[in-house]
Amino acid sequence: MRMSSAIVTGASSGIGAVYADRLAARGYDLILVARDTERLSDRANRIADRYGVATTPLPLDLSRDGDMDTLLGRIRRDQSIDLIVNSAGVGPHATVIASDDVSLDRMVFLNVNVLHTLTVAAAKAFAARGSGAIINLASVVALMPERFNGSYAAGKAFVVSLSQALDAELRPQGVRIQAVLPGFTRTEIFERAGVDTSAIPTEMMMDPGDMVDAALAGFDAGEVITIPSLENEALWAAFESARLQMSPYLSLNKPAARFAL
Numbered sequence: 001m002r003m004s005s006a007i008v009t010g011a012s013s014g015i016g017a018v019y020a021d022r023l024a025a026r027g028y029d030l031i032l033v034a035r036d037t038e039r040l041s042d043r044a045n046r047i048a049d050r051y052g053v054a055t056t057p058l059p060l061d062l063s064r065d066g067d068m069d070t071l072l073g074r075i076r077r078d079q080s081i082d083l084i085v086n087s088a089g090v091g092p093h094a095t096v097i098a099s100d101d102v103s104l105d106r107m108v109f110l111n112v113n114v115l116h117t118l119t120v121a122a123a124k125a126f127a128a129r130g131s132g133a134i135i136n137l138a139s140v141v142a143l144m145p146e147r148f149n150g151s152y153a154a155g156k157a158f159v160v161s162l163s164q165a166l167d168a169e170l171r172p173q174g175v176r177i178q179a180v181l182p183g184f185t186r187t188e189i190f191e192r193a194g195v196d197t198s199a200i201p202t203e204m205m206m207d208p209g210d211m212v213d214a215a216l217a218g219f220d221a222g223e224v225i226t227i228p229s230l231e232n233e234a235l236w237a238a239f240e241s242a243r244l245q246m247s248p249y250l251s252l253n254k255p256a257a258r259f260a261l
């Protein structure tokens with residue numbers, strides 16, 4: 001009998017809710033985290049009924065220290081947990097300069113600080129056990145920062161960079177990490193941020209079920225970076241190759257000749 005449990009943050013709606021469904025279908029017991037107690041309990045009950053797995057709704061506001069401590073304690077102590085999906089996140093409602101500072105700070109705190117703390121806690125716990133996996137929700141705007149709210153895009157670039165860096169550290173310890181880079185995905189994120197989606201072309205907006213199924217296929221294939229809509233995977237390989245080609249020239253004992261006065 002399977003003893004694996006998965007934590008899904010942001011499980012009350014959108015992408016996190018789909019992950020919860022798909023992971024239950026794969027036999028995982030679930031710990032579902034978000035703030036909305038009623039929605040979380042409802043989802044937990046429906047998933048338990050449908051798939052016969054154990055589901056635990058854990059209503060927490062991850063922006064609060066005490067609530068984070070509850071989840072961190074669970075990650076550190078519960079030996080059955082071998083997967084965490086970090087999907088709790090919020091989007092911006094305007095450009096950077098049109099946003100109020102408090103909403104930008106709150107967004108960066110949840111999308112970056114909270115994800116970072118949970119990722120590190122899971123990385124340490126899983127490395128100590130020699131197995132486990134971390135799935136982090138980033139975004140394609142990490143690759144196109146000039147086309148979106150810079151605070152959001154930079155936060156997602158942090159998630160990509162953290163995941164790539166930790167892959168190098170965790171893989172030898174038997175732990176997997178994946179960053180998922182969705183494009184526009186039809187969830188509540190826009191409504192919550194007060195963003196009108198009518199201007200977004202329908203051909204750019206993916207169904208969250210299709211997005212998560214593709215991301216899990218990428219996970220199964222061993223990808224560290226998964227871009228669900230990217231047909232030509234050679235484009236990502238070329239992007240990475242260009243980055244790595246710079247490697248021998250990035251830290252040397254003298255400036256480049258082109259900067260000589």
Ligand SMILES: NC(=O)c1ccc[n+]([C@@H]2O[C@H](COP(=O)([O-])OP(=O)(O)OC[C@H]3O[C@@H](n4cnc5c(N)ncnc54)[C@H](OP(=O)(O)O)[C@@H]3O)[C@@H](O)[C@H]2O)c1
Binds near residue numbers: 010033086
């Ligand atoms: N949708 C897109 O187009 C898109 C594209 C690229 C990346 N993403 C990323 O995908 C992730 C999921 O977004 P989504 O589209 O599924 O959005 P969503 O439907 O709005 O879901 C966000 C989830 O986060 C939870 N949440 C928000 N604040 C929280 C807090 N302080 N503590 C605990 N949970 C909190 C929400 O539940 P409660 O309100 O119940 O707390 C909800 O379950 C995010 O990281 C987002 O940046 C989305």
